Amino acid sequence: MQLFTREWGTGDRHAVLIHGVMSDSRxxxxxxxxxxxxxxxxxxxxxxxxxxxxxxxxxxxxxxxxSVIESVPAHPHLAMGHSLGGYVLSLAxxxxxxTRAIYVDPAFSSPRLPWWLRLLAPMSxxxxxxxxxxxxxxxxxxxxxxxxxxxxxxxxxxxxxMIGMMLEPDAFRAPTSMLVPSLMVxxxxxxLVNDELAERMRLAGFEVRVVRGATHxxxxxxxxxxxxxxxxxx
Numbered sequence: 001m002q003l004f005t006r007e008w009g010t011g012d013r014h015a016v017l018i019h020g021v022m023s024d025s026r027x028x029x030x031x032x033x034x035x036x037x038x039x040x041x042x043x044x045x046x047x048x049x050x051x052x053x054x055x056x057x058x059x060x061x062x063x064x065x066x067s068v069i070e071s072v073p074a075h076p077h078l079a080m081g082h083s084l085g086g087y088v089l090s091l092a093x094x095x096x097x098x099t100r101a102i103y104v105d106p107a108f109s110s111p112r113l114p115w116w117l118r119l120l121a122p123m124s125x126x127x128x129x130x131x132x133x134x135x136x137x138x139x140x141x142x143x144x145x146x147x148x149x150x151x152x153x154x155x156x157x158x159x160x161x162m163i164g165m166m167l168e169p170d171a172f173r174a175p176t177s178m179l180v181p182s183l184m185v186x187x188x189x190x191x192l193v194n195d196e197l198a199e200r201m202r203l204a205g206f207e208v209r210v211v212r213g214a215t216h217x218x219x220x221x222x223x224x225x226x227x228x229x230x231x232x233x234x
Contacts, residue, residue, distance in 0.1 A: 001063070003045045003071040004052035009036025014076035016098065017044035018068060020083025020107075020217070021166060022129065022158045024051025026150045027082060030223050035078075038234055043072050047088070049159030059165045061172070065091035072096070078234065083107050083192070083216065084166075090175045101182045102233060104226075105216050107192050108174035108201075122163050129155045140220070147220045178205035185229045186210045187218050 006025040015035050019027040025044035032042045046053040048067050056063060065088050079098035081089030086106025093101060131139075137148045165171060174197055184206050186193055193201070198208050209229045214221040218229075 001048055001054055001056065001067040001070065003047065003054075003067050005046070005071060006032070006044045008032040008042040008044075009040050011036065011039035011041045013040050013078070014073045015040040015042045015078040015080065016068070016072045016076045016096070017042060018079070018081035018085030018089050019044070019047065019050070020085050021162070022050070022155060023082075023151070023217075024053075024154045024157065026051075026154070027217070027220070029146070029150070031080075031219050031226075034227060035234070040078065043076075045071055047085070049162050051154060051157055055159045055161075059159075059162045061087060061091055061165070064088045068092050069095050075099075078102065080104065081106060082219070084172075087172045093175075093179050098180060100233060101180050102230065103182065103184045103206075104218055105187045105190050105192055106174075106184065107172040108197060109192055109194070110168070110170050110172045121167050125163050125166070126160065129158060129160065131155065140215070140217075142221050144220070174201060176204070183207045183209065183230070183233050185218060185226065187214050187216050187221075188212050191216070 017028045019025055024046045028044045032044055035042045045068055047064050048056045049059060068088060069092050075097050077099045079089055079096060080102040082104040084107050086103040089101060133148055133152045136151050184201060188210060202208050211218050211222060211225045211229050219226040
């Protein structure tokens with residue numbers, strides 16, 4: 001599936017950015033220009049069922065990864081994925097073959113929910129998607145108002161048929177080996193990469209850095225600290 005892309009910069013090094021679930025390429029609205037200033041040609045995708053990209057009849061992580069591969073330059077200097085986008089990046093990596101990879105609080109584990117809570121989860125997600133701008137701002141007090149506006153718009157554009165994929169048991173899992181030099185930048189008290197998993201990733205060769213005080217969307221919560229966490233990797 002050919003995806004909508006948003007681009008910044010005209011440098012001779014490509015950077016590919018993959019957003020998380022219920023978001024779109026505008027999640028990178030500050031990161032993209034910052035990378036362009038460093039000489040990158042940045043290409044950020046809208047994943048299937050998000051933003052301006054087409055919807056799919058059925059969603060799987062493998063479909064998302066294949067769509068990214070089809071839509072971005074091969075062998076970029078840098079590939080970065082947030083949350084679901086981090087997991088998609090891990091699946092795309094063998095064919096995409098970036099020089100280095102950065103995973104931002106990636107979805108490297110699946111929620112362990114009792115059956116009754118799993119039944120209620122789709123309703124909870126739909127309530128979240130119906131959030132007002134005021135509620136989004138209250139839930140994310142450190143965000144710039146423009147990010148709040150973008151979040152409200154991306155919630156409306158999100159294809160809710162993807163909710164089932166998100167709630168599948170063991171839908172997401174961490175890579176077992178490091179194919180290219182890789183950095184994980186985690187939220188403080190990450191809900192997707194716990195201390196045990198982070199240590200496992202370190203033993204596999206990943207560098208792991210934590211942005212203290214930041215929640216899941218690290219780059220929106222504390223852009224300056226996020227960029228500082230990338231030191232040496234750009």
